[in-house]
Amino acid sequence: MPKLELVTAEVCPFAQRNHMTLLEKNLEFELREVDLDNKPNWFEPISPYSKVPVLCHGNIRVYESAIINEYLEESFPERRLLPDDPGKRANARIWIDFDNTKFIPVFYKLLLAQEASLQKILVAEMTERLVFLDQDGFSSASEGPYWFGQKLSLVDLSLYPHFERFPVLTEYRGMNIPRSCRRLRAWLDVMRERSSAVVTAHEPGFHIQAYTQYADGTASGTTAKDMRI
Template sequence: MAELHLYSYQSCPFARRTRMTLIEKGLDFALTEIDVRNKPDNFNAISPYGKVPVLLHNGERIYESAIINQYLDEVFPQPPLMPADPFHKAQARIWMDYCDSRFSDASWRYIRATGDVEKLPQALAELEDCFRFVETGMRECGPGPYWLGDSISLVDIQFMPFFQTYAQEPGFELIPDDCTRLRAWVAFMRDRDSYMRTAALAA
């Protein structure tokens, strides 16, 4: 059995995070592609929530992308993808939580509203509020070029797939011009090898 085995779906931004983390760590892994719209009968035996990603490490199961990625960072510490000191680590976790509790929802709502003239203005306004919140927070983190500073972290990996969800880019063109730190970050991260090698496919 391969030491690391990832159940993934090419278009899933959550699974993409884990593929990016594995690439950033230089780890070899076996990959099983799951079509989440047509899951194999036994998939719930592998994934308790019925979702990807799921990682098997020496046969032990870990699920939920943010938890998998922090696990990988602890078990394979080089290069580190979380700050070492507790306060900065807490800040990183707050951003990761913001991504999943607010930003990703606003991003999905925008994607679902495209083409719906009634829902689109509200969805766009919500997404813009998120961009502005992020811009303020990123500026407090410093000039970058990464989210937290001068090296990549799980915060970059947590957010970046939401700028190319289901092969759409519900982000970059919509980021207000004055959100300069966020715009520069997306432009910079788009060239990252782990991002380019995990490009989303149209669902």
């Protein structure tokens, strides 16, 4: 069987999604670290967007973290991370899309915003996203502790990495997860204890340092360029 190789960067939350999924599926794989500030010549040909992660599986190259997770789910179904029920699978994809298109962009826009007036607007927007996720997502999805009850899913693995990095918003923008978001807070406590999270995690100080240039407006990487208002 062709080997699995994840091209990654330890600072990248999107790559962490895939690293956690590989661990949860108990697959054999190799990690290939890329310095995003000094990208090697071999990287551009396999990553058209010049971003990590990239999954290499024999002659197959897959990029974009949500698509990589779908590929892993379809290629290695022995440990399923999406429900069998079509309606629940659709629900999973809806909330993964929410994470990608509604939550994550506000995370970065708030971090990149330099004007106090814009930060205030984005703090309010982030609060709305968190309350919606807690009340319309977790509170209606299951009894927990995970999105689909007792079983971990790709929704959990997609959401977790940016919540691991939430202390960055607390440090630089004074943003906290509202106390009213009880299900969300309980889920985060459980996720922190997953072995896949423990293996891939960094302490808050690591993330705070890694996002310094986002917070002061000098970040020039691909994600910063994509997310800057």
